[in-house]
Amino acid sequence: MIAFIVRRLLTGLVLLAAITTFGFTLLYLGGGDIARKILGESADAQTVAQKSHELGLDRPVLAQYGDWVAHAFSGDFGSSWFTGQTVSAAIFSRLSVTLSLVIGTVLVVAVVSVVLGVLAATKRGWIDKVAQLLAILGHAIPGFLFAVGLVLFFALTLGWFDPTGYVPFTEDPTGWVKTVTLPVIALALGGIANVTQQIRGAVIDALRNDYVRTLRSHGIPERRVILKHVLRNAAGPALAVLAVIFVGLLGGAVIVEQVFAIPGLGQVAVQATTQGDIPLVMGLLVATGVIVIVFNLLVDLAQGWLNPKVRLS
Amino acid sequence: MRFQKAAVAAVIAAGLALAGCGGGGGGNTGGAAKTAPSLVLGNIIPPQTFEARNLNWGNQSIYFQAVYDSLLKPSPNGKDVEANLATQWEYNADKTILTMKLREDVTFTDGTPFTAEVAAQNLLRFRDGTSPQRSKVVDMVNAAAKDKNTLEITLKQANPAFLIYLAQAAGMQESPAAFSKSDVQTNPVGSGPYTLNTGSTVVGTSYKFDKNPKYWNADAVKYDSLTINVYNDATSLLNALRGKQLDASAINDVSIIPQVKAAGFTDNGSSLNFAGLMLFDRAGQSNPALGKVEVRQAINYAVDRDAFLKAVGLGFGEVTGQVFREDSPAYDKSLNDKYKFDPAKAKDLLAKAGYPKGFELTIPTAPGFPKQMWPLLQQQLSDVGIKVSYVDVGQNIIPDLQSKKYGVSYFTLQRDANEWQLISNLLAPTATWNTFKYQDPKVDALIGKIRTAEGADRDAALKELNQYVVDQAWFAPWYTPTNFFVTNAKTKVELNQGNAWPNLWNITPKA
Numbered sequence: 001m002i003a004f005i006v007r008r009l010l011t012g013l014v015l016l017a018a019i020t021t022f023g024f025t026l027l028y029l030g031g032g033d034i035a036r037k038i039l040g041e042s043a044d045a046q047t048v049a050q051k052s053h054e055l056g057l058d059r060p061v062l063a064q065y066g067d068w069v070a071h072a073f074s075g076d077f078g079s080s081w082f083t084g085q086t087v088s089a090a091i092f093s094r095l096s097v098t099l100s101l102v103i104g105t106v107l108v109v110a111v112v113s114v115v116l117g118v119l120a121a122t123k124r125g126w127i128d129k130v131a132q133l134l135a136i137l138g139h140a141i142p143g144f145l146f147a148v149g150l151v152l153f154f155a156l157t158l159g160w161f162d163p164t165g166y167v168p169f170t171e172d173p174t175g176w177v178k179t180v181t182l183p184v185i186a187l188a189l190g191g192i193a194n195v196t197q198q199i200r201g202a203v204i205d206a207l208r209n210d211y212v213r214t215l216r217s218h219g220i221p222e223r224r225v226i227l228k229h230v231l232r233n234a235a236g237p238a239l240a241v242l243a244v245i246f247v248g249l250l251g252g253a254v255i256v257e258q259v260f261a262i263p264g265l266g267q268v269a270v271q272a273t274t275q276g277d278i279p280l281v282m283g284l285l286v287a288t289g290v291i292v293i294v295f296n297l298l299v300d301l302a303q304g305w306l307n308p309k310v311r312l313s
Numbered sequence: 314m315r316f317q318k319a320a321v322a323a324v325i326a327a328g329l330a331l332a333g334c335g336g337g338g339g340g341n342t343g344g345a346a347k348t349a350p351s352l353v354l355g356n357i358i359p360p361q362t363f364e365a366r367n368l369n370w371g372n373q374s375i376y377f378q379a380v381y382d383s384l385l386k387p388s389p390n391g392k393d394v395e396a397n398l399a400t401q402w403e404y405n406a407d408k409t410i411l412t413m414k415l416r417e418d419v420t421f422t423d424g425t426p427f428t429a430e431v432a433a434q435n436l437l438r439f440r441d442g443t444s445p446q447r448s449k450v451v452d453m454v455n456a457a458a459k460d461k462n463t464l465e466i467t468l469k470q471a472n473p474a475f476l477i478y479l480a481q482a483a484g485m486q487e488s489p490a491a492f493s494k495s496d497v498q499t500n501p502v503g504s505g506p507y508t509l510n511t512g513s514t515v516v517g518t519s520y521k522f523d524k525n526p527k528y529w530n531a532d533a534v535k536y537d538s539l540t541i542n543v544y545n546d547a548t549s550l551l552n553a554l555r556g557k558q559l560d561a562s563a564i565n566d567v568s569i570i571p572q573v574k575a576a577g578f579t580d581n582g583s584s585l586n587f588a589g590l591m592l593f594d595r596a597g598q599s600n601p602a603l604g605k606v607e608v609r610q611a612i613n614y615a616v617d618r619d620a621f622l623k624a625v626g627l628g629f630g631e632v633t634g635q636v637f638r639e640d641s642p643a644y645d646k647s648l649n650d651k652y653k654f655d656p657a658k659a660k661d662l663l664a665k666a667g668y669p670k671g672f673e674l675t676i677p678t679a680p681g682f683p684k685q686m687w688p689l690l691q692q693q694l695s696d697v698g699i700k701v702s703y704v705d706v707g708q709n710i711i712p713d714l715q716s717k718k719y720g721v722s723y724f725t726l727q728r729d730a731n732e733w734q735l736i737s738n739l740l741a742p743t744a745t746w747n748t749f750k751y752q753d754p755k756v757d758a759l760i761g762k763i764r765t766a767e768g769a770d771r772d773a774a775l776k777e778l779n780q781y782v783v784d785q786a787w788f789a790p791w792y793t794p795t796n797f798f799v800t801n802a803k804t805k806v807e808l809n810q811g812n813a814w815p816n817l818w819n820i821t822p823k824a
Contacts, residue, residue, distance in 0.1 A: 010476060032329075032708060032709040032712060033709065033711075033712035034706075035716065036711050036712040037708060037711075037712075038361065039367065039369075039443070039445040039776070040445050040711070041711050041745070041746075042371075042445045042446065042448075043444075043447070043448070043743055043745070044447070044448040044451075044743075044745055044751075046448075047443055047445065047447045047448065047713065048442070048715075050443050051443040077670065079498065080516075081498070083359060083360075083361060083362070083498075083500070083516050084362040084363070084498025084499050084516075084517040085517070086363065086501050088518070089499075090517070093515055093516070094515075108730065126777055134519060148548065151552050155556055156550070156552065156555050156556055162556065163553060163555065163556035164542075164549050164552050164553040164558060165519075165542070165558065171513075215799075243433070246767050249393065258545075258546045258549060259546070259548055259549055259552075260549065261518075261542070261544055261546070261549040261550075261552075261553065261712065263515045263517070263518035263519065268517065270546070271517075274708065275708075276708070281597040283351035
């Protein structure tokens with residue numbers, strides 16, 4: 001087990017080195033005149049040249065990358081060229097916001113999908129039709145449109161939630177609930193559509209297995225058969241999809257973050273990339289890379305716990 | 314097994330709660346209940362830095378007026394200045410030495426006293442820094458303290474807009490103790506009416522300010538706290554306004570104005586910019602045709618300004634034919650009709666210039682430009698024989714224009730209320746937006762005269778300069794878009810004719 005974890009972490013380090021090198025190259029090639037972008041339209045050419053020199057942008061790309069690597073190894077990721085904030089502070093202040101959304105979304109997706117998927121597979125009938133309809137709607141309705149609809153109805157018409165903004169849990173738990181609920185629902189819709197189908201299909205397959213018939217013939221209550229045996233066997237594919245959703249939301253919640261004006265990682269990632277804010281983008285690459293590597297490792301371990309066959313492979 | 318389930322549940326719950334706890338304060342970007350007089354503003358961009366030597370202005374000015382004091386205050390008319398940290402000031406005869414008397418009762422929030430020596434240091438640091446506004450103080454040779462509260466600024470040559478600059482970014486005063494601090498970019502130390510609450514601020518998204526309890530001009534501070542939220546998306550800004558989360562806001566997309574008004578906000582409009590085609594290459598370096606004045610005039614005649622105001626500006630604005638403002642002595646209303654839409658005349662002028670079959674013109678496009686204008690512009694120029702091809706330059710539009718890659722471009726540029734500011738920005742040979750650094754002896758002579766003239770002589774020179782620039786078709790202005798600043802029923806504002814944002818002290822509670 002320990003050897004497996006060490007091997008996976010070492011692979012992760014190699015992956016991280018490859019991602020950052022590739023990312024830096026792309027940013028450098030597509031960066032354009034970053035000093036001009038920072039200073040805007042009113043700065044004169046002399047000031048732009050001075051800014052470029054100050055940031056080291058007039059040096060060879062290899063020297064710039066070498067500098068970044070050296071500083072990164074000592075834990076110094078520099079400061080954003082567009083806000084002056086240290087990269088670590090920029091990421092940590094937004095990571096908590098994004099994790100609020102992502103963990104909340106994954107939880108909602110997991111709970112709703114399991115309930116709906118199991119009911120659809122076992123009861124069939126109208127509830128199955130509802131699940132199928134939800135799957136179609138979840139895939140057909142763009143997340144941002146759903147988000148705008150939620151804001152219009154629940155925030156602006158009913159006034160139950162704040163239409164924009166984010167309140168930290170420590171500052172005001174009620175405010176936190178009022179600001180994260182709608183974004184979480186908006187983000188969860190697509191995931192529920194996807195994972196419900198996975199669970200429904202996997203449960204139907206599992207119900208056809210011989211061991212289910214055996215369990216039932218031994219008089220094991222149906223509820224226990226489903227929850228303890230069938231669901232455990234059916235959870236593998238759903239867990240894999242949940243892992244993909246988690247990773248995707250880390251940087252992919254940008255449109256919903258924008259609609260709700262939430263200061264999350266996705267929003268800052270898109271903005272930093274568009275602007276050519278190399279220190280911040282590189283910091284984000286490292287942070288999300290580490291999270292994804294660690295999270296995937298945890299998912300693999302969870303898969304092994306659910307299914308001993310995976311442990312062997 | 315039960316223990317495992319409980320453990321998993323506990324880990325998930327803890328994760329969610331910890332995530333919600335929010336390192337760095339997070340910050341409410343709106344919506345919290347107000348228990349004390351507070352002001353919540355919406356802005357379209359965050360400040361790039363709070364370091365005084367590198368400050369920008371325009372839409373960022375509101376952040377700096379909260380934490381810093383400037384030597385002078387800009388008047389809402391955009392042309393004049395008022396006393397602030399400097400209480401008296403006077404120039405010598407040739408206007409190259411400016412002497413200022415400074416307040417003696419001001420201390421920075423870290424306890425450091427404000428003196429003439431500190432003011433001199435701040436000015437010199439700004440001149441030597443990398444602020445986008447730095448070019449405005451290049452005429453400053455030196456700044457020195459004559460005594461504890463007397464500052465002397467020496468200029469290379471007279472600069473009629475210098476006092477205005479001291480009321481903007483260049484005049485902002487930062488504590489010298491903060492100069493070398495590692496967090497100087499995000500933790501400002503000034504003497505202004507508010508202090509930045511770094512614990513509750515989310516850099517780039519939401520900025521919280523607390524009232525400075527020791528502010529020297531306490532009567533001017535109308536709110537106990539100030540929050541400025543950043544919305545780079547028109548939909549979220551509209552939702553925040555409709556959800557009553559903001560007291561006032563700048564608007565970055567005029568299409569939302571009807572909905573904002575329907576939500577009970579007042580749309581206070583001003584006219585700061587002009588939009589149109591900038592005919593930068595007046596010597597024909599990038600395209601020989603542009604060197605002919607008849608060709609530039611033809612481009613003016615070929616464009617239906619009313620159509621562009623309607624299609625691009627959604628009708629919010631006024632058609633114009635000149636770059637000077639309506640309240641300027643340079644302004645001549647008749648110039649707005651000089652190039653009235655006349656494709657036939659445009660064709661004649663092209664033929665006269667030696668281009669009877671027209672010519673080819675490359676125009677850059679960029680993501681921020683209104684897309685609906687491109688087919689209209691292409692069609693109208695094509696109707697007179699000018700074959701337009703577009704090149705998408707993405708985010709590099711400003712660097713490409715500044716490096717003379719394109720002789721003509723659509724752009725929106727500021728019409729500064731102070732005429733010297735406008736000349737320095739658009740017309741002078743060294744102007745940032747005279748991208749080809751085009752020089753014309755008559756323009757040079759008039760600028761030289763305006764630099765030192767006063768009263769009627771200055772006004773006449775300004776009028777002549779405006780007339781000449783329009784005659785020579787340096788630009789093809791279409792319209793002056795309305796800049797909106799919306800306020801709710803509890804808030805009133807006096808707009809600033811010299812800046813995109815009102816002065817902070819001109820945003821006040823309604824009595």
